[in-house]
Amino acid sequence: xxxxxxxxxxxxxxxxxxxxxxxxxxxxxxxxxxxxxxxxxxxxxxxxxxxxxxxxxxxxxxxxxxxxxxxxxxxxxxxxxxxxxxxxxxxxxxxxxxxxxxxxxxxxxxxxxxxxxxxxxxxxxxxxxxxxxxxxxxxxxxxxxxxxxxxxxxxxxxxxxxxxxxxxxxxxxxxxxxxxxxxxxxxxxxxxxxxxxxxxxxxxx
Numbered sequence: 001x002x003x004x005x006x007x008x009x010x011x012x013x014x015x016x017x018x019x020x021x022x023x024x025x026x027x028x029x030x031x032x033x034x035x036x037x038x039x040x041x042x043x044x045x046x047x048x049x050x051x052x053x054x055x056x057x058x059x060x061x062x063x064x065x066x067x068x069x070x071x072x073x074x075x076x077x078x079x080x081x082x083x084x085x086x087x088x089x090x091x092x093x094x095x096x097x098x099x100x101x102x103x104x105x106x107x108x109x110x111x112x113x114x115x116x117x118x119x120x121x122x123x124x125x126x127x128x129x130x131x132x133x134x135x136x137x138x139x140x141x142x143x144x145x146x147x148x149x150x151x152x153x154x155x156x157x158x159x160x161x162x163x164x165x166x167x168x169x170x171x172x173x174x175x176x177x178x179x180x181x182x183x184x185x186x187x188x189x190x191x192x193x194x195x196x197x198x199x200x201x202x203x204x205x
Contacts, residue, residue, distance in 0.1 A: 003148065006038045009155040014039065016162045017048045017098070024158060025094035026052040027065055027086040027101040029077065030120065031147050035100065035154045050096045055086065065089030065101075078103050078115055080133050083123035091125045098161050100124040100154045104136075106146040116140075120150050124157040130164060132157060 017024060026036045036052030039045050053064050058077055061067040066089040067082060075081040086101035104120030111117045118138035125131045136153060138146050 005152050006148070006155060007041070009152060009159065010038045010042050010045075013155055013159050013162060014042055014045055014048050016159065020162065022048070022098055022162055023050050023094075023096040024048055025050050025090045025096045025099045026154070027090035027099060028052065028054055029056055029061070029086075029101075029103040030106045031102050031150050031154070032056065034147055034151045035102065038151055038155065050094050053086075053090055053093075061086060065093065076112075076115070078105055078119060078121060080121055080123070080135065083121040084125075084131060084133055087123040087125040087131065091127065097127045098124065098158055100158050102150055102154055104146070104150060106143045106150075107140060108143060118146055120146065120153075122150070122153055122157055124154075124161050126161045126164060128164070130161060132160065 013024075016022075024039070026033075026039075028035055033052055033054045036049065039049050053060075055061040055064050055067075058067075058072050061072065061077065061082070062069060065086050067085040071081050071085050083101050083103050086103065087099050090096075090099035090101060101123045102120060105111055105115060105117050106120075107117035109117075116137065117140045118136075120136050120138065122134045122136070123131065134153065134157065136150075138149055141149075
């Protein structure tokens, strides 16, 4: 089910991004490139997908995405802070419009106090400054299931950003600029209409 959901979401996302001329990069840890794989599995995805970063180790997160060592030391690789830094790093280094990042514990091992198997942090960033974060605790449902469900969630987050307000903001600005000349011109028209009646009245006496 997750595989069919991912394929349908990938198609919809690519169509939307193609229509809005948006490009995407991915930054993945526990999914190991599955999000990029789901998107590039769709023919014609090259006009939307720029690149994918697979940063499984902390060293890779620092070297490839610019995640600070302090962030990893203070919050850990599986955290909101690291996921957000990964998304921003992918966005900046790829020069794209949208980026998504995933870091989690797919299992069966790797759990630590407060961070159980199935915990996954997601972050997505847009060129216009929007950043969203989500935390999911899928539980010990199996490594494959955690990874598959993470792919679907990441694609949904990209869809949310792709549908964002950057497209609707342009018509509003255009409408506002059209209204300004009308406001300034209208007093001049009224003033021009009032002047002719005054001169005849002054000539009657």
